[in-house]
Amino acid sequence: MTDYPLLLSATIPFLIALFFFFFFRQSPRRASDFPPGPPPIPILGNIHQIPLQKSYIKFAKWAQQYGPIVGLRLGPQRAIVLNTWTAVRDLLDQRGAIYSSRPTIPLIEHMGITDTHPAFMKYTKNWRRARKSMAEYLKDSEVDKRMSIQDAESSQMMWEILQRPGEYKEAVERSFAAVMLDTVYGRRGTIDVTKRFFKIQDEWTALLDPGAMPPFDVLPFLRYVPDWLTPWRGWRQRAEALKQKKDGVYRGLFQDARERVVQGKVDDSFVARLLEEQEKEGYTDYDLEYVAGLLLEGGADTASTAFSVFVLAMAVFPELQRKAQEEVDGVFGKCMPAAPEGADATKLPYLKACFWEILRWRPGFPTGVPHATTKDDTYQGYSIPANTTVILNTWAIEQNPVDHTSPNAFDPTRFLTSKFGTTHPESDAPPTEADAWRRQSYAFGAGRRVCPGQRMAENSMLLAMAKVVWAFDIVSLEGEGELDLSMETGFTDAFLTAPKEGRIGFEIRGERRREVVEREWERADGLLKRFE
Numbered sequence: 001m002t003d004y005p006l007l008l009s010a011t012i013p014f015l016i017a018l019f020f021f022f023f024f025r026q027s028p029r030r031a032s033d034f035p036p037g038p039p040p041i042p043i044l045g046n047i048h049q050i051p052l053q054k055s056y057i058k059f060a061k062w063a064q065q066y067g068p069i070v071g072l073r074l075g076p077q078r079a080i081v082l083n084t085w086t087a088v089r090d091l092l093d094q095r096g097a098i099y100s101s102r103p104t105i106p107l108i109e110h111m112g113i114t115d116t117h118p119a120f121m122k123y124t125k126n127w128r129r130a131r132k133s134m135a136e137y138l139k140d141s142e143v144d145k146r147m148s149i150q151d152a153e154s155s156q157m158m159w160e161i162l163q164r165p166g167e168y169k170e171a172v173e174r175s176f177a178a179v180m181l182d183t184v185y186g187r188r189g190t191i192d193v194t195k196r197f198f199k200i201q202d203e204w205t206a207l208l209d210p211g212a213m214p215p216f217d218v219l220p221f222l223r224y225v226p227d228w229l230t231p232w233r234g235w236r237q238r239a240e241a242l243k244q245k246k247d248g249v250y251r252g253l254f255q256d257a258r259e260r261v262v263q264g265k266v267d268d269s270f271v272a273r274l275l276e277e278q279e280k281e282g283y284t285d286y287d288l289e290y291v292a293g294l295l296l297e298g299g300a301d302t303a304s305t306a307f308s309v310f311v312l313a314m315a316v317f318p319e320l321q322r323k324a325q326e327e328v329d330g331v332f333g334k335c336m337p338a339a340p341e342g343a344d345a346t347k348l349p350y351l352k353a354c355f356w357e358i359l360r361w362r363p364g365f366p367t368g369v370p371h372a373t374t375k376d377d378t379y380q381g382y383s384i385p386a387n388t389t390v391i392l393n394t395w396a397i398e399q400n401p402v403d404h405t406s407p408n409a410f411d412p413t414r415f416l417t418s419k420f421g422t423t424h425p426e427s428d429a430p431p432t433e434a435d436a437w438r439r440q441s442y443a444f445g446a447g448r449r450v451c452p453g454q455r456m457a458e459n460s461m462l463l464a465m466a467k468v469v470w471a472f473d474i475v476s477l478e479g480e481g482e483l484d485l486s487m488e489t490g491f492t493d494a495f496l497t498a499p500k501e502g503r504i505g506f507e508i509r510g511e512r513r514r515e516v517v518e519r520e521w522e523r524a525d526g527l528l529k530r531f532e
């Protein structure tokens with residue numbers, strides 16, 4: 001049997017020695033011209049002051065105290081938090097050549113996929129190669145060609161909600177993941193495949209959350225600390241088991257998709273394209289498994305989360321739901337919204353405004369996905385060294401009360417009077433040259449790593465939003481005011497934050513609409529059969 005006290009007395013001095021070795025070897029001195037932030041303490045820097053969950057709320061408070069760019073020390077590592085859109089424009093957008101890498105993320109490093117998972121790759125040749133393949137497939141003209149698939153999947157979602165309103169979350173997740181399975185792999189997105197994927201995805205986003213793993217990116221000595229001595233007991237096994245599952249699911253989907261291409265069943269999937277360029281681009285099979293897998297990840301989870309926020313808002317604000325229904329009924333009358341008109345924003349301005357407001361009000365990635373610098377830089381008199389982690393505080397930008405009146409209120413009309421949802425409509429203040437760089441939403445990130453799936457997300461979301469309010473009255477089953485809208489208490493503590501469980505009901509808006517939902521499902525099923 002292990003003698004723990006003896007082992008402890010031997011390991012602790014060793015660990016302390018190791019700690020100081022790494023600290024003095026790697027810790028840079030805090031430069032006086034580094035952006036201001038809360039005073040660091042020796043060794044830890046600011047780590048102890050950053051909450052493990054929902055750090056964006058604390059970052060936003062620091063911004064009020066220290067200014068729009070907050071400088072932090074995380075052990076030997078430096079980080080800056082950008083809290084205004086102008087800082088994001090100046091650095092991530094306008095200096096993208098040196099602000100587009102990623103910091104080391106413990107889970108990714110431990111899983112050995114730093115140069116395999118494109119969303120977490122550093123700014124390397126391999127990232128540029130993967131980004132080119134993804135961006136080509138996701139460009140507007142290509143994405144718009146797949147509207148009929150998005151249309152069919154959202155019709156199936158309505159039918160599933162009609163059958164099992166209590167399991168609407170499953171129907172939503174299936175639908176958004178299925179769009180990616182159909183288009184990326186050329187296979188039908190059935191509930192068993194999507195459920196398996198989301199189970200792994202939940203483990204993945206939970207382990208990516210800061211605090212779920214020892215932060216050896218900022219305290220490198222933690223790599224060498226025996227598992228049982230840390231509060232993250234079992235993290236190695238969890239990360240390794242996750243890697244096996246993730247590799248397994250991506251390999252299985254990829255091989256099946258390749259088989260379909262070889263058999264001549266599918267020729268327009270993303271995998272078919274990747275296979276065409278495999279040799280020329282020098283991709284290994286493992287590379288392709290993850291490039292395709294990232295599109296599934298990027299497209300499924302994010303859009304279904306944003307859609308859940310829409311459903312929540314509709315349930316809590318029935319008067320706004322009525323407005324959305326009036327608009328959709330006015331355009332489509334007795335027919336269920338269908339592609340391509342369904343996503344035509346000019347016909348559904350209120351719904352389109354709801355889309356932007358969802359992303360502003362409760363962004364899925366409130367702290368974005370961190371970037372990192374690759375060269376020393378100076379900005380407004382501050383020095384920002386190479387390898388600084390750069391955090392885009394989407395939450396602070398989208399909740400800025402100077403730009404957005406009552407920022408915590410869900411008010412889509414702000415996007416009807418101003419493109420950016422700001423207090424001062426453009427008609428009062430015509431856009432300046434600098435505004436031309438302004439993004440309508442920072443929920444998709446910024447710079448060279450900005451989300452390449454925005455058009456796909458917008459098309460899928462608008463179709464599903466139009467259909468759901470056309471077909472159903474969305475109601476809270478928790479009693480009035482009981483669904484928790486607070487980002488602090490009503491949303492999950494994960495890297496991608498989503499509304500916590502709350503009971504929401506879907507009441508069909510009459511027999512005629514029930515018939516249409518059933519008929520549309522049959523049509524959708526016919527169209528989707530080609531992926532079976």
Ligand code: HEM
Binds near residue numbers: 118303371444
């Ligand atoms: C509402 C839906 C979505 C949201 C809120 C969202 C948000 C984001 C954010 C914040 C990033 C990081 C950007 C940065 O580093 O600055 C990102 C990256 C990415 N997203 Fe999305 N996304 C959505 C939908 C999609 C869809 C539908 C796809 C694909 C079909 C997609 C594919 C990707 C990919 C491939 C990346 C990695 C980019 C890179 O590192 O080069 N996303 N997304």
